[in-house]
Amino acid sequence: MSMSELLPSYLDYVRGKQPGSPWRLIKPFHYVSLPFVALRNHFFDRGILKIVEPPVPVISVGNISFGGTNKTPTVEMIARALWRMGLRVGVVSRGYGGKTREPLWLDPHNRDWDPSVTGDEPLMLAMKFPEAKVVIARDRLEGIELLAELGVDVVVADDAFQHRWLGRDLDIVLVDATLPVGNGLLLPAGLLRETPRALERADLVVITKADQVSAESLEQTRELLARYAPPEKIFTAHLKLQDWTSLRDGDQGQSVLAESGFSVPACPVYAFSAIGNPDSFHRFLDVQGVRRVGGKIFRDHHRFTHKDLADLASLARAQGASALVCTEKDFYNLPAQNLSAVVEMAIHVPRIAIDIDDAPRFWGAATEKLRPHFVVASNGYGEDAIGTLLAKRIKKSFPEAIVSAFALVGTGKQYRKGGIDVASPPSELPSGGVIKYSLRALVRDIRHGLHRDIGLQIERWNQLRGQIRTPVCVGDFYLLVHVLWGQGITPLLIAAAKTVQIDGHWRLERFFLRRRCRRVWTRDAETAEELKGGGVDAVFKGNPIMDLALEEEAESGLEKAAAGEDEKNTVVWSASQEEGGVLAGDAVASRILLLPGSRERAYEDVRLLLRAAEKISHDLRASFLLVCAPTLDRRRLESICASESFSVPVYTGPLAPAARGADLLLGLGGTANQVCAGLGVPVVSILEKGKLVQKKLLQEAEMLVEADPSALAQAAVRVLTTPELKGTMVQTGIRRLGGGGAVDDVVEYAATRLGWRLRHLLYQKLKERSACG
Numbered sequence: 001m002s003m004s005e006l007l008p009s010y011l012d013y014v015r016g017k018q019p020g021s022p023w024r025l026i027k028p029f030h031y032v033s034l035p036f037v038a039l040r041n042h043f044f045d046r047g048i049l050k051i052v053e054p055p056v057p058v059i060s061v062g063n064i065s066f067g068g069t070n071k072t073p074t075v076e077m078i079a080r081a082l083w084r085m086g087l088r089v090g091v092v093s094r095g096y097g098g099k100t101r102e103p104l105w106l107d108p109h110n111r112d113w114d115p116s117v118t119g120d121e122p123l124m125l126a127m128k129f130p131e132a133k134v135v136i137a138r139d140r141l142e143g144i145e146l147l148a149e150l151g152v153d154v155v156v157a158d159d160a161f162q163h164r165w166l167g168r169d170l171d172i173v174l175v176d177a178t179l180p181v182g183n184g185l186l187l188p189a190g191l192l193r194e195t196p197r198a199l200e201r202a203d204l205v206v207i208t209k210a211d212q213v214s215a216e217s218l219e220q221t222r223e224l225l226a227r228y229a230p231p232e233k234i235f236t237a238h239l240k241l242q243d244w245t246s247l248r249d250g251d252q253g254q255s256v257l258a259e260s261g262f263s264v265p266a267c268p269v270y271a272f273s274a275i276g277n278p279d280s281f282h283r284f285l286d287v288q289g290v291r292r293v294g295g296k297i298f299r300d301h302h303r304f305t306h307k308d309l310a311d312l313a314s315l316a317r318a319q320g321a322s323a324l325v326c327t328e329k330d331f332y333n334l335p336a337q338n339l340s341a342v343v344e345m346a347i348h349v350p351r352i353a354i355d356i357d358d359a360p361r362f363w364g365a366a367t368e369k370l371r372p373h374f375v376v377a378s379n380g381y382g383e384d385a386i387g388t389l390l391a392k393r394i395k396k397s398f399p400e401a402i403v404s405a406f407a408l409v410g411t412g413k414q415y416r417k418g419g420i421d422v423a424s425p426p427s428e429l430p431s432g433g434v435i436k437y438s439l440r441a442l443v444r445d446i447r448h449g450l451h452r453d454i455g456l457q458i459e460r461w462n463q464l465r466g467q468i469r470t471p472v473c474v475g476d477f478y479l480l481v482h483v484l485w486g487q488g489i490t491p492l493l494i495a496a497a498k499t500v501q502i503d504g505h506w507r508l509e510r511f512f513l514r515r516r517c518r519r520v521w522t523r524d525a526e527t528a529e530e531l532k533g534g535g536v537d538a539v540f541k542g543n544p545i546m547d548l549a550l551e552e553e554a555e556s557g558l559e560k561a562a563a564g565e566d567e568k569n570t571v572v573w574s575a576s577q578e579e580g581g582v583l584a585g586d587a588v589a590s591r592i593l594l595l596p597g598s599r600e601r602a603y604e605d606v607r608l609l610l611r612a613a614e615k616i617s618h619d620l621r622a623s624f625l626l627v628c629a630p631t632l633d634r635r636r637l638e639s640i641c642a643s644e645s646f647s648v649p650v651y652t653g654p655l656a657p658a659a660r661g662a663d664l665l666l667g668l669g670g671t672a673n674q675v676c677a678g679l680g681v682p683v684v685s686i687l688e689k690g691k692l693v694q695k696k697l698l699q700e701a702e703m704l705v706e707a708d709p710s711a712l713a714q715a716a717v718r719v720l721t722t723p724e725l726k727g728t729m730v731q732t733g734i735r736r737l738g739g740g741g742a743v744d745d746v747v748e749y750a751a752t753r754l755g756w757r758l759r760h761l762l763y764q765k766l767k768e769r770s771a772c773g
Contacts, residue, residue, distance in 0.1 A: 007299065014191045016183040030189040037186065037194055044164045045465065047484035047516060053167035053470045054144040055755045056090070057154050057370070057762045060168040062161025064198050065182060065191040067276020067300050069174040070208040070239065071159055072121045072329065073354040078172075079125075079132045079156045081363075085765045088133075090152035092143040094159060095119030095136030103137035103146040120301060120332040121158065128328075128351075140166045148755075154762050161202075162193055167470075167489055169759060170369050173202040177209045177236075178280050180221045199228035201466060203369045210236035210357065212283045233365065236357045239284055247331070247339060247347040257331065257349060264289050265348050269325040270316030271295035274302035274333060281327055288350070294319035304334050306342045313343045323348055360770075367766040372401040372759045373467055374750075375423065377483050378474040379408035381598040381631060382671020383496050386544045386743070387474040388418040389551050390494070393747050394472075395420070398760045400767070406471075408457065408479060414630055425460055427453040430600070454482075461486025470518065470754055472746060474544070477509045484516055492750070494521045494544050494742060496671075500530050501736070502696040510534040519749060521742045542741025549675045550740045552654035573623035573649070573661075589621035590720050593658060593676065594648065595667040596637075598629035605668045606640055608686075608709060612666060614646035615713035620720060624648040625658060629672070663726075664716055670694065677701040678737030682729035684715045701733030 013023035043049040059078060063069040075091060083089045095104075100117055108130035115123050118136055126134040133150050137143025140163050144155050160166060161173055182191035199205055205225055210218055218236070225234055244264065245257045268291045273281050278297045285292050296312060298304075316324055323346040326334075331349050339347065356362045374394050378387035384407055395403040404423045405415035412422035430448055431441035442450075464487065471487055473479045476497035483491050493513070498505055501524060505513070513520055513536045520538040522528040523545065531538035573591055594609040596602035606626065613624050626641065626648050628634045634652050641647045651658055659665070659676045665683045667673040670690070673683050677698050685691050686707040695702055703719065705711040719726050751757040 008297070014182050014185070014189070015179055016181075019183065026189045027185060028189070029187075030185040033186040033189075034195070041164070041194075041198070045488045047488050047490070050165055050516065051167050051489045052141060052165060052518070053489060053754050054141055054155070055148040055753060055758075056144060056152060057755060057759045058144065058157050058160075058166065058168040059154065059170045059172065059366075059370075060157045060160040060163075060166075061172050061174065062157075062159050062163075063174045063176075064161070064194045064196065065176070065179070066187065066193065068179065068280060069176045069276070070237070070354055071174060072125065073239070073352060074172070074174060074206070074208070074237070075156050075158045076125060076129055077354050077356070079129060082154055082156070082762075082765075083131050085769055087153040087762065087765055088151060089131070090133045090135065090144075090147035090150065090155045091122070091125055092135050092137060092140050092147060092155055092157050092160075093119065093122040093125070094138065094140070095122050100136060101138065103135055103139070103143045105146060105150065106134045106136065108134075114336075115332050116303060120329050123332050124329055125158075127332075153758050161198075169469075169762075170366055171201060171203045171466075172366075173199060173205050175205060175207050175221065175225060176277060176280070177207045177213045177218055177221055178283070179277060180207075180224060196224065196228050199225060202229055203233065203466075204362065204365055205229045205234045206356065206362075207234065207236045208354065209239065209280055211238035212280060212287070235362050237354050238357065239352050240355050241288060242351040242353050245349050245351060247334075247349070257328075265291075265323055265325070265346075267291070267322035268293045268320055269323045269348065270312065270319055270321035271325045272298065272312050273327050273330055274298035274300055274304075275327055275329060276300050284350070284352070285325065290325065292325070293321050302333060304330070306335050306339075309335065309339060309343050313345055316345065322346075325349070328352070363766070364770060367763070367770055370759075370766055371763050372398060372469060372756060374398070374401055374403050374472070374756070375406055375464070375468045376403070376420075376472045376474065377406040377408065377479060377491075379479045379482075380475060380497070380670075381410070381414075381629065382545070382548075382674075383475045383479075384410070384412065384414045385548050385671065386494065386496055388414045388420060389548055390472060390474065390544075390743050390746060391415065391420045392418055393743055394750070397747055397751060398756060400763060401756075401760055406457075406460075406483075408475075408482065410631060417630055423460060423464065425453070425456040427457065429453070457482070458486050469756065469759065470750070472750070477505070477512065480512065480517060490516055490518050492518050492521075492746065494746060495527070496523065496544055498527065499523045499697060500527045502693055504530055505534075510536060513538070518754075521746060524738060539745070540742075541745035543678065543738040544740070544742040545671060545674050546678050546737055547740035547743040548671075549656040549659070549679055551743075552656035553660065573625050589623045590663045591623050591625070591661055592616065592716065593662045593665045593667070593681070594624055594626045595655075595665060595669050595672055595676075596626070596632075597667075597669040598631045598672070602629070602632055602668070603636060603640060606637060607644060608707060608712070609666050609668070610641065610644045610646050610648065611709035612712035612716070613648060614644075615709055616716050617646070619713070619717050622720075625662075626650045627655060627658060627672070628652045629669070664720055666712055666716060673702065674698065674737060677733030680730045680734050682719050682726055682733070684712060684719065686712070698736060699732055701729050701736060703729070 010023055012018045013021040061071050061075050079089045095118055106126035108126050113123050122134050122136045135143045135146050147155050186192050271292050325348045328349050328351055376387045376391045378384045391403050404421040405412055406424040411426040415422050430444040471483050471491040473483055473491050474494045474496055480493050522540050523543050525540040528538045528540040596605040616622055628637050628650050638650050659679045659681050662681050665676045665681050667683055667685055677683050683702040685704055687704045691704055703715050705715045
């Protein structure tokens with residue numbers, strides 16, 4: 001077999017035309033490629049390989065096979081549709097065959113681009129559709145960043161389905177109706193880049209060239225694809241002729257396309273092409289009524305020489321042809337100058353476009369998929385509270401987006417109370433989700449079904465994969481790894497659970513934060529500096545815990561009238577049962593908050609706090625208020641209060657307004673204790689492992705004593721009767737917790753650096769288009 005016959009025979013085999021070909025000897029390579037492709041996709045799905053969301057929305061047009069699926073006309077069709085909506089459109093392409101290394105913008109005003117540098121398809125797009133900014137880049141993410149700098153609102157990515165480290169908003173996969181999967185094998189044994197199962201990742205599947213096959217063949221292709229994609233995601237398309245044009249010599253003899261088109265060439269023609277599926281080109285010419293008397297096929301993206309054209313002209317004359325015909329893509333691979341002198345016959349070029357059948361349904365499905373979906377994940381009561389605030393701010397900034405929560409611990413009650421949908425399955429464990437201080441608690445959780453809960457959470461993440469934008473985590477390293485494994489895309493992190501003021505981040509944590517976290521917002525400046533020293537993109541923009549307190553105060557002020565109508569949310573302090581005591585002569589009683597925490601143990605801890613309050617009331621004038629966390633049952637707490645000899649009012653409103661009026665907190669909580677300290681309320685708590693860790697943060701703002709009513713009462717009285725001690729505790733708490741601002745900075749970063757504002761704009765434009773029909 002000669003070299004000229006080798007390529008056609010190989011192509012016939014991989015296209016499934018000659019299954020008995022000697023090329024079947026390479027079939028084992030399919031089984032070598034299979035595990036590598038599967039493992040690569042698994043690594044991306046689990047965050048082992050990095051997926052990054054670009055700064056503008058991306059619509060990817062790709063395929064699962066090599067060449068010939070009409071990607072370029074589909075890219076042009078989508079880009080033109082977006083441009084007509086008033087959006088500034090960019091196109092990013094690999095520029096197959098081009099030599100450029102760095103991202104390069106093909107300014108259409110420069111007509112001297114060399115296809116050997118740019119690649120043929122992006123050059124054709126830049127010249128044919130100058131309203132779009134076309135960039136070629138080996139690294140598509142770098143190309144999109146350049147397009148963002150050029151001011152585009154949306155990017156159409158050419159041939160990016162396998163470019164998985166590039167996050168995308170819509171994945172459109174094209175399947176050639178004339179050659180759906182070839183021989184069904186992976187390269188080099190077949191045409192496929194991935195198995196058809198990869199279509200499960202696709203958002204929309206378009207069968208192109210549907211008009212070039214029989215109805216029976218088209219239905220067989222639909223049935224094949226329906227095994228991997230639901231029917232409502234499958235569409236068909238066909239090529240349509242825009243016009244015919246021909247080559248002429250322009251200035252300095254440079255070859256250009258004629259400005260005006262004409263009808264189908266009347267003379268016999270000789271067709272040549274260097275495209276992925278030349279048979280499809282031939283069928284298209286036949287359908288148009290072109291008198292094709294012969295032709296020659298070249299390797300895809302072949303760069304033609306003057307000798308090639310002279311040889312083609314000779315072959316054409318020998319076949320009785322009066323003109324040559326090639327594709328518009330081939331035109332950009334022809335020699336730049338003096339073709340007329342070499343060929344001495346006309347070269348005609350059909351300009352084509354793609355039409356989607358049932359276009360309204362196609363754009364309706366695209367619009368639905370392009371509606372932004374943002375998820376806030378958290379793992380703990382305090383983290384849920386910050387997450388709720390963040391989710392509400394995101395919802396306010398992007399009102400037409402879907403905003404939901406993923407609570408690793410509990411049922412997400414705080415999110416629901418804040419009007420945020422919860423996507424996660426409930427996970428109620430004996431420890432309440434805090435197991436890092438106790439091996440015994442971990443064992444209890446495992447026996448209760450911790451592994452089952454984690455499995456259900458990962459299963460839910462799998463269902464959300466590809467449906468949401470960059471997740472925002474509020475919590476710790478475990479949450480980050482959990483979300484990364486469940487979703488794949490590199491998340492953001494509000495590190496609410498770690499600070500160098502307690503113990504800092506481990507080396508493994510810093511490694512993951514550096515490699516698999518877009519940005520970290522810390523609770524204090526020192527922690528941000530520690531992480532930045534390890535190469536982490538970390539910032540301190542205020543304490544998110546204090547954001548929560550400030551928000552609660554603001555909401556309380558706005559809803560003061562409504563709260564006055566609702567007795568359970570009104571800050572009502574009890575009167576002391578004793579008139580005597582150390583401060584009996586004072587007209588003003590000390591106000592003491594009792595906070596039993598937010599987990600199941602709170603129902604036992606409240607008895608300890610009530611007995612301590614009773615002892616305090618014997619020594620000084622005091623008013624008390626029991627704060628009921630949203631996760632607790634208010635009636636159950638009131639029942640416990642009624643069963644004790646000393647009873648106090650139960651308050652279920654926001655913590656911050658109550659804390660502003662308090663002189664002291666007897667608190668057994670975590671985040672709530674920190675909020676009170678940050679608002680200048682001295683904290684007295686019990687001596688246990690978790691509180692010893694918290695003490696490193698709060699320092700002199702918190703006093704720890706034995707879990708005994710008398711010890712708690714004595715400590716409280718000491719603080720309230722020693723102005724110097726109380727003053728030190730107040731100032732330390734304010735200084736250690738700092739001010740707010742982190743939550744707003746996260747939203748602004750997502751809006752600008754992650755392109756959420758542009759994604760919201762894109763959805764609005766598409767929605768307007770649908771409304772106009």
